[in-house]
Amino acid sequence: MCFDILIFLFQISDSLCTPHILLKGEDDNSSGENEDGVLQSSLHANISFLETSVFMHDYAGVISENHVCSQTNKSEQTDDVVILSKEEFEELNCLPHPSEEETKQNTVDVGIQCKLPDITIEDIKNNDDDVMFYTGLPSFPALIMILSRLKTRANNMSYWRGNHSAGEKRYQRSGKQKPGPKRKLRIEDEFLLVMMRLRLGLLLEDLARRFCISVTTCCNIWRTWVQFLAQDLVPLLMFWPSKEAVQSNMPATFRRRYPNTRVILDCTEIRTETPESTRAKSLLYSNYKSHMTWKVLVGITPAGVPSLVTSCYAGSISDKKITEKSGVVDMCDDGDAIMVDKGFLISDMTTPKNIQLIIPPFKRKHRKFSRREVETTRRIANLRIHVERQMQRIKLFRILNGVMPISSADTASNVFKICTALTILYPPLIRG
Known part of the structure; x- marks a missing residue:
């Protein structure tokens, strides 16, 4: 009994390892015995697909392996699958493979990272x-x-x-x-x-x-x-131009009224974070912005080209002090003129060097501006507007519009200088 069970299990395992097979027929319409004495009926004359081995069925007579061929069920495969015989597979393995040296010759190191940036x-x-x-x-x-x-x-x-x-x-x-x-x-x-x-x-x-x-x-x-x-x-x-270069590029609006103008000065401020130190807070606080700021002095030529940018100073520094630190007065020649706003009280620095200070007139107590003073104020304001336009160009770089971290104090000056220098590549502010 045990022996019969082992034979049955062996037959089942053999069927699982045997591929789907079909029975070969001699003729589609013929029936009877073939030359090997195997009964051939019209039912099995055509190629038949079987899910299990034919050796497990009780067919009459003896089934020879010559009448059985291996073929995968077409309902389970696509038409473009290629089935190789054992001899063909062994022949394929005998083909020469490229050597490691040949592989290296066909490999190029492009020297970039595997994952490309989102924008290049x-x-x-x-x-x-x-x-x-x-x-x-x-x-x-x-x-x-x-x-x-x-x-x-x-x-x-x-x-x-x-x-x-x-x-x-x-x-x-x-x-x-x-x-x-x-x-x-x-x-x-x-x-x-x-x-x-x-x-x-x-x-x-x-x-x-x-x-x-x-x-x-x-x-x-x-x-x-x-x-x-x-x-x-x-x-x-960006560099300090010579007097001849400034004169040769002087716009007509300056040439008529202020032909000796060498530079137009103005200050701008960049917001920064509030420091922990009480002394640092008092130095950085700007009454003009009511915020912690860094202050920068910018100078442009009458043609609107940036020619001077200082480092960043604490926001509480005065216009006079930052002008003194910049050394711009010493850079001008005898007979030059500097155009500034009312906050630049630097006449004591310019007069000894014979440098004209073009500044709007101040209003005195209980006294109105005269017609001449009003005209002078209007004329200077119309020309100084170009330095304000230059400041707007610099602030197109939005890193200067937000609140810069206090940890960026060592890079803030360089960042502002770079942004100012890049605006020189823009079209001229003043034409003609």
Whole structure:
């Protein structure tokens, strides 16, 4: 009894391992015995698909393996499946495989990260409106011009790793290639990242997600490029022009009334966070803005081109004090004129150097402006409006419109200088 059960189990296991098979027929319409003596009926004359092995059925006579062929049920496969025999499979395995050396020869290291940033410089190159929106630059050729001037030095710049990482490195002095691991981003995309933060005021966490890098890497790129652009780009675009250059580009509106004007001065302020120190609070608080601010002095030529930007000072500093620290009076020549607002009480600095101070008249107690004083005030205001327009251009970079963290005090001056220098690439403020 036990022996019969074992035979039955063995037959079941054999059927599970046996592929679906069909019975071969000699002729579609014939019936009877074939030459091997196997009874062939018209019912099994055609090819039949069976779900189990025919060897498990009680057929009359003996079924030879020559009359049985293996074939997968077509109801369970697609027509384009190729079934290989054992000999064909072994022959396929004998084909030569490419060596490791050949594989290396066909592999190219493109030197970029696996996951591409959400936006690259190629995404905006065909639309100047996109270039202006994301970078604050007027056109894509202007962007390429800046990159071409900076790329050689940018390839070997040392990335910020804290205050101890500042200073020139040995490989930079010798002109060798920068050592260490490869960059996470291309130079072009690093530049785009920095410009997007300047123009849109995006947080570092946001930029890290957009460019598929860590926040730490994004912060290092930001601090490195801000210092690099302040050292290389700002002097390239913005400098103190000669007296001859100012005179040759003097607009007609200035030439008629104030032909000796060398520079127009004005101050602007950037909001910042409230510090914990009581002394720092008193220094940063601005009565004009009623907020904690940093103050910057900006000077433009009569043609509307920025020619002077100071570092950021505490918001409580006076216009006279910041002008004195800037050294702008010493930069002017004998006979020049400086146009300022009423807050710049610097006549004691300009008069000894024979420098004219163009300033609106002050109103005295119990006395109205004369007709001449009203006309002078109106005339100066109409010309000084251009420095206000320049301030608006600078504030197009939205990083200057929000409240800058107090931790950004070491980069605030460079950020403002970079934004001011980039506006030089814009169309002229004053025409003719």
